[in-house]
Amino acid sequence: MDTLAAPKDIFWTPDIGIVQSIKTEFGAKEFPYVQLLCFGLMASSDILTVTTACMMDLYRFPFDIQSCNITLQSSAHSVNELSLNTLYGSVWLTQESKQTFQSQGEWELLSINMTNSNSSFIWGIKNQLTYQIAIKRRPLLYLINFMLPIFFFLVLDVISFFIDTSGSDKLSFKVTLLLSISVMLLILNDTLPSTADKIPLIGVYCSVIFSLIGISILETILVNCMMARGAESRSVETTAAVTGQNDPPDSVRDQNEEYYCTLNLLKQILTEFRAATRQNQQEKTSLSWTTVARIIDKTFLVLYVITVIVFLSVLGKVWRLY
Template sequence: MSVVVYSMSAFFQAQGEWELVLINYFKTDAPILDEVQDLLVYEITIKRRPLLYVINIMLPVFSFLVLDVTSYFMDADGADKLSFKVTLLLAISVLLLILNDILPSTAEKLPLIGIYCSVIFSLIGISILETIFVNYLKAKGAEIRSAAFVQRTVAVIDQDDGVREVQIPPDQNEIKISLCWMRVAEMTDTIFFILYIVTIIVFLSVLASIWVN
């Protein structure tokens, strides 16, 4: 019997996400229909192939995270940066749907790969909210600045020349307010970028230590 069992484990080839590790068997007795009968119990040990998930899920999600980080070097005055981030979020959403079909639904706790994808999805979502906020601050400052530089023309009555037009210079207070809005937007973007990088490094380090242990 042992020769047959070990030959089965030697010639068995897994063609999927599972890998055959070990096949054990033992003999026991069990009462069946009020009679004690001999039973032969087989224990089959299998494990998932991690390289499949690393290539198909973890690397694409990490590449999306890298693209999100590099998007901070794009011009934030237009809508290209925001649309780029939304596209990344939608791409990760599709990967999460695929992950939901691949992982077993009977798992007692969320696997590490699920935590990995969910946290990165949340980080990119928070990054989108920060981009919207920064764009609002810069648009507000640009609006005040453009209003300050609008040429204001008034009519002045002169005793010698009659009526003539005089242009009022831009309001310096509005220019200072506009610069304050721009400065706050830049500081917010810089501080969030630093915190974003630190959060990513800490999260990946903790997740790697849990995975190794």
């Protein structure tokens, strides 16, 4: 017989605990028997449900990879009395763990590495066995729910520059986009885990796009104001006031009739010339306001597109290389 099953209570069991555990009680499933092997070893199996604390780095969220440690250590025995070792290597443990790894679909198990070390305490040196578990977040959910909609809002904001600036549709459209991103930021604030070290890149992504759309709204208000100023200049009607003359006496009416007709004709020509000159000046002023507004709008569009491309390129590079 190669193995023998024996009750577990008649054997000595080492007091091994988990250092990172934040609960004193474990959900455990203990087997009442142990296996005695023919070459002098004893095999015992237990299933534990452990709640541990893990420091998370959310800078690359949702493309982050987290590393959590589970450290096994005896609470009473020193390194001379109890030594912790592994039976299998990291490769075998990783493969077996991937087959039995269960989660809610957000995390993916990458690897499990093991290290054996000694830790010094006031009452002695104890042996520790540390399992370093690397898990990767699946970003598809956050990519579809947050990043792509905000990117589409940015694309719509760029396309909105081709809307006619004569009306208020362009400004209302941009304000709607800004409000939509505000709602997305509120949802992201409730979804994103809190962090105190540094702002996650997805927060920088949303904040910069929010600021860009806000700046484009200010530019739209300026352009609409200049276009309205030009429209007011065109709508002003120039009127020429022709001054009337007193009728001459009956004695000289016949003699000076030709003179008065010529004089009135000259005055009318002069008045029409002044009115035409004033109207040309107003048209030039209106044209200058409209021209400046169009130049500002086109220049801002070019700078806006360049800024968006540079920002997305730099952010994507940092997101990939960090």
